[in-house]
Amino acid sequence: xxxxxxxxxxxxKKTARAILGHQEKVLERDLLGRPLTEEWTLPAGEPVLVSMxxxxxxxxxxxxxxxxAHLKGHGxxxxxxxxxxxxxxxxxxxxLQDLLEENGFCVIAxxxxxxxxxxxxxxxxxxxxxxxxxxMAEFGAMCREKLSGFDPDAHTPIHIKGNxxxxxxxxxxxxxxxxxxxxxxxxxxxxxxxxxIPLETPWLTRTDTCISCGACIYxxxxxxxxxxxxxxxxxxxxxxxxxxKRREPELFF
Ligand SMILES: Cc1cc2nc3c(=O)[nH]c(=O)nc-3n(C[C@H](O)[C@H](O)[C@H](O)COP(=O)(O)O)c2cc1C
Numbered sequence: 612x613x614x615x616x617x618x619x620x621x622x623x624k625k626t627a628r629a630i631l632g633h634q635e636k637v638l639e640r641d642l643l644g645r646p647l648t649e650e651w652t653l654p655a656g657e658p659v660l661v662s663m664x665x666x667x668x669x670x671x672x673x674x675x676x677x678x679x680a681h682l683k684g685h686g687x688x689x690x691x692x693x694x695x696x697x698x699x700x701x702x703x704x705x706x707l708q709d710l711l712e713e714n715g716f717c718v719i720a721x722x723x724x725x726x727x728x729x730x731x732x733x734x735x736x737x738x739x740x741x742x743x744x745x746x747m748a749e750f751g752a753m754c755r756e757k758l759s760g761f762d763p764d765a766h767t768p769i770h771i772k773g774n775x776x777x778x779x780x781x782x783x784x785x786x787x788x789x790x791x792x793x794x795x796x797x798x799x800x801x802x803x804x805x806x807x808i809p810l811e812t813p814w815l816t817r818t819d820t821c822i823s824c825g826a827c828i829y830x831x832x833x834x835x836x837x838x839x840x841x842x843x844x845x846x847x848x849x850x851x852x853x854x855x856k857r858r859e860p861e862l863f864f
Contacts, residue, residue, distance in 0.1 A: 617641075620829045630751040653683070659684070659716065668700065670710075678714070684714060689719065690721070692721070696726065703723075708769075731846075792834060814835075
C-alpha cells in the first residue's frame with residue numbers, strides 16, 4: 612500500500628495512519644516534505660490511499676496540480692480521503708475522485724473525516740477523537756475487504772457526495788503573521804510549500820503566494836507565527852458559532 616498525503620498541521624497524516632493501522636508494508640509519501648516533481652507511476656496492482664485536507668471546499672490547488680501532472684496508475688485501486696474542519700468538505704472528495712480516475716486509478720472507496728480546523732482552532736478541537744479513530748479503523752477494514760476482491764476490468768466509478776462542476780474555491784483572507792518571538796531558525800522558510808517566506812526575512816510572508824496552510828505555525832519552535840489581530844478574532848467568533856454542530860465521518864463505497 613502506498614499512502615500519499617499533504618498535512619501541514621498533521622491531522623491528515625494522523626487520519627491516513629489510523630485508516631491503515633499497523634500494516635507492515637506502507638510506503639508513505641508526504642507531499643509537504645517531498646513534493647512530486649516528476650512522473651510517478653505506481654507498480655501494477657499496488658493500491659494507493661490519497662488523503663487531502665479540505666481548503667475552501669476543494670483540495671489544495673498545489674496538490675491538485677502535483678497529483679494531476681505526476682501521479683499515474685494503470686487500473687490501480689485507490690482510496691480517496693478528505694479531512695476537513697467541521698464546516699464542510701463540499702466538492703473536495705469528488706474532485707479527488709475525478710483526478711485519480713483521470714490519471715488511471717479506480718477509486719474503490721472514499722471518506723470524509725473531521726479534524727480540528729487548522730485556522731480556527733477552537734472548531735472541532737480534539738478531533739479526530741476516539742470515535743473518529745474507531746470509524747477510521749472500520750473504514751480501513753472495509754477497504755481491505757473491497758481490495759481483496761478488486762478487479763479493474765469490472766470497475767465502475769462509485770458515487771461520492773459533491774457537485775460537478777465544483778464550486779469555485781475562495782481564497783482565505785487570513786495569513787500567518789510573525790511576532791518578536793522569531794529567533795530566525797528558518798524552519799518556516801525552509802518548509803513552506805509555496806516558498807512564501809523569504810529566507811532573508813523570515814518574519815515576512817508573501818501574501819500573494821501563501822495558501823494559509825499553517826505549516827509555518829506548526830513548525831515554529833517559539834510560537835512566533837500565528838493568525839492574529841482584531842479582524843481575525845471577530846471572524847473566528849463568527850466561524851466558531853457557525854460550525855459548532857458536530858459533524859460525523861461519511862463513507863462511500
Ligand atoms: C486554507 C484553509 C482552508 C480551509 N477550508 C476548509 C473548508 O472549506 N471546510 C472545512 O471544514 N475546513 C477547512 N479547513 C480546515 C482543514 O480542512 C482542516 O483543519 C484539516 O484537518 C487540516 O489538515 P492538516 O492538519 O493535515 O493540515 C481549511 C483550512 C485551511 C488551512
